Structures are given as C-alpha cells and as structure tokens.
Amino acid sequence: MTFGFASSSAASLSTSASAASASRLLEPAEWSAAGIPLLRNPREVVSGLHARHRPRPSTAIVAVLDPEERLCASASFMRRPSPADGWMFRNTVLAQLRRIIPHDLRRRTPVRTAILVYCREGDARWTEEDGAWMWGLRDACTLHGLRCGAYVTLTHDGWHVLGEGRSGRRPNADSAPEPFATSEAPPLVSRTGGPVSEVLRRAAAR
Numbered sequence: 001m002t003f004g005f006a007s008s009s010a011a012s013l014s015t016s017a018s019a020a021s022a023s024r025l026l027e028p029a030e031w032s033a034a035g036i037p038l039l040r041n042p043r044e045v046v047s048g049l050h051a052r053h054r055p056r057p058s059t060a061i062v063a064v065l066d067p068e069e070r071l072c073a074s075a076s077f078m079r080r081p082s083p084a085d086g087w088m089f090r091n092t093v094l095a096q097l098r099r100i101i102p103h104d105l106r107r108r109t110p111v112r113t114a115i116l117v118y119c120r121e122g123d124a125r126w127t128e129e130d131g132a133w134m135w136g137l138r139d140a141c142t143l144h145g146l147r148c149g150a151y152v153t154l155t156h157d158g159w160h161v162l163g164e165g166r167s168g169r170r171p172n173a174d175s176a177p178e179p180f181a182t183s184e185a186p187p188l189v190s191r192t193g194g195p196v197s198e199v200l201r202r203a204a205a206r
Contacts, residue, residue: 089136
C-alpha cells in the first residue's frame with residue numbers, strides 16, 4: 001500500500017509540474033487577444049536586426065523600439081539546448097533587457113516596446129517553443145516596464161509575425177544580411193567598448 005501511495009503521489013506531482021510548465025506558454029489566439037501592438041513596417045525592422053546580428057538557428061534577438069519605431073537597443077543570444085520553458089525564457093530575456101537598457105517602471109504607461117525575433121529550424125507554424133518565448137517576452141516586458149511587442153520567427157522560409165499573419169521571404173535563416181535599414185534613435189554606445197564607442201569618444205574630446 002505504501003508503494004502504491006508513493007507512486008500515486010509522484011504521478012500527481014509530475015502532472016502538476018507538467019500543467020505548470022504548459023501554462024507558461026501562449027497560443028496565437030491568446031497572443032492576438034492580448035492587444036500586442038502591430039509593427040508599422042515589420043520587414044524593415046526584421047531586416048535591420050538581421051543585418052545587425054546575423055542570426056543563425058537557435059539565435060534569439062531582443063530589441064527595444066521607441067514610439068516612432070526607432071531602434072533604441074538590441075542584443076542577440078543563443079538558446080540553450082534544454083526543454084522549452086516560458087519561465088526560463090522570461091529570465092533570459094529579462095537579463096538581456098537589464099543589460100542593454102534602463103527599465104521604465106517609474107512610468108505610469110509604458111512608452112518603449114520590446115520585440116523578439118527567434119531564428120529556428122522548421123516552418124513558420126506555431127510551436128510550443130514559440131508559445132514559451134511569447135510568454136517569456138510578455139512577462140519580461142512587464143517586469144522591465146516595457147510594452148510587449150511582436151514575436152517574430154525567422155526560418156529557412158522567411159520571417160513570420162506570429163499572431164498577425166504578416167510574413168515575407170527575406171530575410172530568412174539562410175540569407176545574407178541586407179543593407180542596414182532599421183532607423184535608429186540617437187547613436188547607441190556599446191557598453192563593452194569597441195570601434196564605435198572609440199569613435200564617439202574621440203568626437204566628444206574634440
């Protein structure tokens with residue numbers, strides 16, 4: 001009897017864990033119903049980020065846009081080979097946001113918008129991994145005082161804005177970067193230094 005009880009308890013815990021994990025994802029219908037702001041020119045934004053970060057499968061790009069849809073900051077990172085989990089994705093996206101831009105938690109209403117572009121294998125159809133990224137992006141934006149923006153997949157077939165139905169063939173996971181097109185806010189200074197920050201430092205010294 002003891003063995004049977006323990007087995008039942010373990011099964012219950014396993015079911016609870018699975019349910020909790022499953023709740024940390026969003027399906028396209030839920031995403032659409034959440035009122036995620038539409039990108040005015042998704043191809044320009046995606047092309048600009050593709051040219052800047054040159055993603056390959058398993059690369060995620062988080063970008064922050066101002067109200068005029070100009071790029072404020074962005075970062076790319078590789079997805080670790082582990083089960084898709086919205087909570088872990090949330091922590092990863094939030095860590096990147098904290099690294100590249102100050103939070104807007106003191107504002108009554110979010111002004112800047114964060115979007116996520118994820119380059120992956122497969123076709124453009126929604127997967128549970130996409131749902132976990134959506135959940136993670138939305139939660140990370142809330143914790144950083146930003147509006148949650150579009151989630152875009154980049155596959156060998158092209159780019160696709162999930163929950164909206166807008167897509168294009170280029171850029172894609174295989175294409176070479178196109179001329180940089182995304183408009184930017186005043187020049188971004190890299191926190192890690194490098195040629196760009198050196199040029200700006202010399203200009204300021206003059």
